[in-house]
Amino acid sequence: PNMVTVENIQYTRFARNPKISRVLTEFGWVRELNEGVKRIYADMKGLFLDDPELYDDSNQVRLTLYNNIAVRKLRQEEYAASSVGIDKWDILDDIERQLLTYIVNHGATGRAKLEKLTGKSHNTVVRRMNHLMELELVKANGSKSDPNRTYESFIK
16 A cells, blocks of 8 residues: 555554454464564564665565675674673684674574584583683583583673
8 A cells, every 4th residue: 555665664554454454463363463574674683684675666565685694694793792892702712702603693502513513522612611601701501411511691
């Protein structure tokens, strides 16, 4: 409809039949009107990607989503660095930065996953994680001998 444009689609709510829309929401079949558009923007932001681009071509709307892996990785590193603080980030080596970036962006993670991520040995990963714990950047969940021990960031 004319009231919904490319510029305001993220914020404007419109139902062709508001009564049907309300009933669908009350029965739980639809969570919220205009949910899909908000979710697209939220998911893209959560993945550190650029906002989608919308184009209005007379009778249709075209949506372009960009998934640039290199840019996403760079933004994840920037987010981790800014969350930690540049002074602490600068004293970390490349492996510690890689570990911390992954944990900050993905949440609690086990040692085996971190070994696979870095391609480093058990001892190397444990040593680096101990250093990150000394700096109070991550905490361990579980005892040292627990095979299911996970590490999570203090940074949210």
